[in-house]
Every structure is written in C-alpha cells, then in structure tokens.
Amino acid sequence: MLGHAFVAFGRLGSLADTGVPFSYCTMLQRKTKYLLLASLFFGTVAASSGCAPDVEATDDQSEAIVSEGSIDDARRSGSPDRMAVALRSIASSRAPWNRERRQDGLERLVHDLDAGGVERIRVAYIERYAEDPEVTIRSDGLFDHLVRLPREEEIALISRLQAAYMKRDVRVLDDLLRRSREGALTLVDRQAYFAMLPRMGLWEVPVRVEPGDRSLDAVERIHLRARWAELSDVELDVALRAIEAAFPEEPLAAGVTRDRSIAVVVSSHGAQWEELMGWARPMLERGYHLQVFTPDGRPASFQRDSLSISTKTAPLGFGCRAELDPAGKTGELAEQILSKAVAAKRFDASLYGAVYLAGGLGFNEDVAVAMPDARGGTTLTAHPDVAAMMDRILREKLPVIAICHGPTLFAAVRMPDTDEPLARGIATASLPPFEAYVGFTDRKEIQFTYNVNTHRVLEAAGASTSVLRDIASMSRVVKAHKSGIEVLSGPGPQAAGTLAAATIEVIGTRWVTD
Numbered sequence: 001m002l003g004h005a006f007v008a009f010g011r012l013g014s015l016a017d018t019g020v021p022f023s024y025c026t027m028l029q030r031k032t033k034y035l036l037l038a039s040l041f042f043g044t045v046a047a048s049s050g051c052a053p054d055v056e057a058t059d060d061q062s063e064a065i066v067s068e069g070s071i072d073d074a075r076r077s078g079s080p081d082r083m084a085v086a087l088r089s090i091a092s093s094r095a096p097w098n099r100e101r102r103q104d105g106l107e108r109l110v111h112d113l114d115a116g117g118v119e120r121i122r123v124a125y126i127e128r129y130a131e132d133p134e135v136t137i138r139s140d141g142l143f144d145h146l147v148r149l150p151r152e153e154e155i156a157l158i159s160r161l162q163a164a165y166m167k168r169d170v171r172v173l174d175d176l177l178r179r180s181r182e183g184a185l186t187l188v189d190r191q192a193y194f195a196m197l198p199r200m201g202l203w204e205v206p207v208r209v210e211p212g213d214r215s216l217d218a219v220e221r222i223h224l225r226a227r228w229a230e231l232s233d234v235e236l237d238v239a240l241r242a243i244e245a246a247f248p249e250e251p252l253a254a255g256v257t258r259d260r261s262i263a264v265v266v267s268s269h270g271a272q273w274e275e276l277m278g279w280a281r282p283m284l285e286r287g288y289h290l291q292v293f294t295p296d297g298r299p300a301s302f303q304r305d306s307l308s309i310s311t312k313t314a315p316l317g318f319g320c321r322a323e324l325d326p327a328g329k330t331g332e333l334a335e336q337i338l339s340k341a342v343a344a345k346r347f348d349a350s351l352y353g354a355v356y357l358a359g360g361l362g363f364n365e366d367v368a369v370a371m372p373d374a375r376g377g378t379t380l381t382a383h384p385d386v387a388a389m390m391d392r393i394l395r396e397k398l399p400v401i402a403i404c405h406g407p408t409l410f411a412a413v414r415m416p417d418t419d420e421p422l423a424r425g426i427a428t429a430s431l432p433p434f435e436a437y438v439g440f441t442d443r444k445e446i447q448f449t450y451n452v453n454t455h456r457v458l459e460a461a462g463a464s465t466s467v468l469r470d471i472a473s474m475s476r477v478v479k480a481h482k483s484g485i486e487v488l489s490g491p492g493p494q495a496a497g498t499l500a501a502a503t504i505e506v507i508g509t510r511w512v513t514d
Contacts, residue, residue, distance in 0.1 A: 180246035191339035270362025278496030297343025357406030411461035424462030
C-alpha cells in the first residue's frame with residue numbers, strides 16, 4: 001500500500017494538465033501527503049510490533065467455517081475454549097459465498113447464551129488469539145479493502161454477539177427506571193449505573209447527526225432501543241435522563257491533599273479507553289485520587305473500538321492492549337473513578353492540584369465543541385461549564401495535562417488576565433491529521449460527525465505544533481510554560497503512560513513549596 005501512496009502522490013501533480021483546478025490538486029496533494037506520512041508511521045509501527053498479517057485471520061477457503069455439526073458439538077461441550085475456536089472460524093472467514101454460513105453459524109453458537117456465557121467465550125478467545133472477536137470481524141484487512149467484510153455484515157455479526165449484553169443492560173435500566181419513580185435509588189445504584197462502561201450505543205447521539213448514519217454504533221443504538229421498547233413505553237433517552245435525575249448527588253472526596261488529587265475531564269460522547277486508563281491506572285496504583293468531571297454530569301462514554309483487545313493493532317491506536325482489558329483489573333480500577341463522575345459545574349479548584357484532559361474523538365462533541373466555519377476551518381467552543389472550570393484552573397495556576405484531542409481545549413479557553421487563548425505562544429503535541437488515511441481505510445468511527453485537525457486549530461490559536469514529530473514519536477510529551485502554568489501534552493494513546501510519569505513530576509514540583 002505504501003507504494004501505491006507514492007504513486008498516487010506523484011500522479012496528483014499532473015492533474016492540473018487535465019483541467020482539474022490547481023487549488024483542488026493542491027488540496028488532494030495535501031491530503032495524500034498526510035496519507036503517505038500515516039502509511040510510513042503505521043508501517044513502521046506494524047513492523048516493529050510484529051504486526052504482520054495473520055494468515056489464519058485473512059486467508060479464507062470455502063471450508064474455513066467449521067461444519068454445523070462441529071459448531072453444535074462445541075456448543076454442547078460447554079467448553080469456552082472449543083466455542084472460541086468455532087467463533088474464530090466464523091469471525092475470520094471472508095469468502096462472500098459464506099455469508100449465510102457465517103450468520104447461521106454464529107446464531108447456532110451463541111443462541112440462548114446469557115451475557116456471562118458470551119463473556120466466557122470472549123475471554124477464551126482473547127487468551128487463544130490475543131484479540132477480541134469483534135476486532136477479528138472488523139479489523140482484519142486494516143490496510144486492504146479486499147479482505148474486509150461488507151459493513152452491513154460486520155454490523156449484523158457484531159450486533160448478534162452483543163445481543164446478550166443488550167438484553168442484560170435493558171433489564172438493569174428497566175429496574176432503575178421503576179425504582180426512580182418510587183424514589184428508591186441510592187448512591188450504590190448511581191455508582192453501578194455510572195460504572196457500566198457504556199458503549200456509544202447506550203447514550204444519546206452526538207450534537208451533529210449525519211443523515212443515514214449506518215455506523216456500527218448507530219445501528220446498535222437502533223437495536224438497543226428495539227429491545228428497550230419490548231420492556232417499556234418510555235423512549236430510551238427519556239428513561240436515561242429520568243434515571244439520572246433521580247439519583248442522589250455524589251459527594252466529592254474530602255481530606256485529600258492537593259498534591260495527591262487530580263481533576264479529570266472526560267467526554268460523555270466518546271473518550272478513548274487507553275488515553276484515559278493508560279494514564280489513570282498508574283496514577284491510581286501510586287495512590288493518587290482522581291475525580292472525573294463530565295460536561296453535563298452524564299456518565300462517561302467510550303469509542304467502542306478502543307474497548308476491544310488487540311495485540312496486533314493496539315500499537316497503531318486501534319483497540320487496546322491486553323493489560324488494559326475493560327473486563328480485567330483495569331476495568332475494576334475504571335469503575336472506581338467512573339462510578340463517581342460528576343458535572344463540571346461542581347468543580348472546586350481548591351481541592352485539586354492538576355487537571356487531565358482525557359481526549360478521544362468525543363472530546364470535540366461535548367467538551368471543546370467543534371463546528372465547521374464558513375471558511376472551511378473549524379470553530380471551537382468550550383462547553384460553558386468546562387470554560388468556567390478552566391478559568392478557575394488557570395487562575396489557580398494548576399498544571400494542565402492533555403492527550404490526543406484534549407489539547408484542542410487550549411484553543412477554546414482564554415487566559416484570565418490577557419483574554420488570549422491558552423494555546424497562544426506554547427508548544428503542543430496532539431493527534432496527527434490521519435483523517436485522509438483513516439477515511440481511505442474506512443476505519444473512521446463514523447458516529448463522530450466532524451473530523452477535527454488538531455494541529456490546524458492549535459496553530460490558528462497561536463500554538464507551535466509539529467505533525468512530523470508527533471507521528472515519529474506518538475509517546476512523546478511536550479512541556480510548555482505560560483504565565484506560571486505548566487502545560488503538558490501528548491499526541492495519542494501511546495503517550496498515556498509517559499504523560500502519567502510527567503504528571504507525577506509536574507504536580508510534585510507545583511506543590512512542593514506550597
């Protein structure tokens with residue numbers, strides 16, 4: 001594919017000779033340049049990480065799917081490992097003529113299993129193949145459309161895998177709605193609800209909705225609402241808000257010194273799992289107190305791809321590493337902080353020693369809200385309560401640490417004294433502009449309705465950025481200092497661990513003499 005990128009870039013230069021406007025050629029060259037840079041990056045990381053194509057996952061023959069009898073034998077055995085092998089044969093199959101066999105085979109394998117039964121197969125699958133079955137279905141052929149399943153079939157297979165989880169979720173929600181009407185919800189109920197590790201399908205759609213959205217999450221939302229409608233006449237989003245309104249208020253922790261307490265801003269429209277928990281886990285294991293704030297006080301939500309285990313693609317930013325499995329120790333730690341998330345309007349700067357902006361694609365849906373402007377650029381507007389929170393943070397000169405899309409908030413908030421953007425005059429690292437590459441491979445999480453070029457919005461606000469350096473070192477930390485405020489930033493999920501170490505250093509320095 002890298003060779004094709006070089007050829008394409010060269011050919012674009014001659015398009016003007018065919019009558020294509022020069023400005024359009026320039027735009028295509030710019031996008032292809034980013035595609036080429038991304039190809040270089042992904043190819044380098046894949047090679048260094050041993051991410052060679054998985055023959056078992058991509059080579060397909062008509063016999064690749066185990067027979068109906070073998071699937072039935074695996075199911076009757078009750079062995080999660082045998083059922084995982086059967087699932088692998090279905091998930092890795094790619095022949096178009098096997099479509100009905102794939103769907104029928106999956107139905108026979110998981111029919112009538114509850115969420116616990118499906119989860120046991122998933123665990124066995126990950127132990128055997130080092131990736132989530134959803135990753136096999138979706139991500140095989142990451143660089144090659146020819147070995148990708150049609151999106152509609154991806155949706156059908158994954159929705160069937162998720163059906164037991166949906167059934168469990170709607171029962172929990174139905175019970176919570178019933179008890180909300182009785183005024184019987186407790187803090188324990190609130191914490192359980194907020195810790196459900198919601199996929200995007202559970203919560204309301206983003207602020208901008210694409211007509212005819214057929215993304216996996218949009219379709220899952222349809223399926224979830226259909227299952228919910230079997231139990232209740234109340235519209236799902238109305239029910240969720242009614243439940244949340246009936247919860248008692250979560251108290252903020254008291255008695256924690258500022259040098260051990262950090263505020264964490266997380267999107268309710270799609271945080272990235274490793275960007276939050278790859279940073280939060282080492283902080284929690286070292287005894288730091290983390291308080292999660294969401295713009296409106298709704299539960300945090302995650303990009304579904306970032307919740308799936310994949311040792312092959314996690315180094316590329318797709319999926320997560322096995323040690324961060326949401327169903328394992330990292331998930332338990334996540335519950336500790338996500339279960340106690342509160343609204344940004346409740347932030348008290350005197351209680352915290354620093355702030356972490358957790359990033360993710362959803363960050364520009366509800367934290368630093370991005371909208372296209374008339375000139376083809378991007379207008380960023382901080383959520384009002386987040387803007388007020390950041391004003392108090394900057395006045396207190398708390399260290400600010402941000403990852404991925406998190407640094408875009410630097411362009412949307414103002415310094416208290418000069419009214420200039422926080423971004424002006426500082427060096428930053430942020431997610432490189434992989435939009436063209438991601439669009440080319442069709443890996444975009446298309447429930448997010450507007451791509452934000454983080455470098456452009458930061459440069460427009462006066463920041464110093466480097467696409468090449470961010471691509472070359474996705475784990476790097478850029479440190480800046482402005483008006484007595486330490487500002488740290490990193491490009492993507494690979495920087496979560498290095499940002500954790502830098503956070504410990506900077507918060508210790510900030511409060512050592514106070």
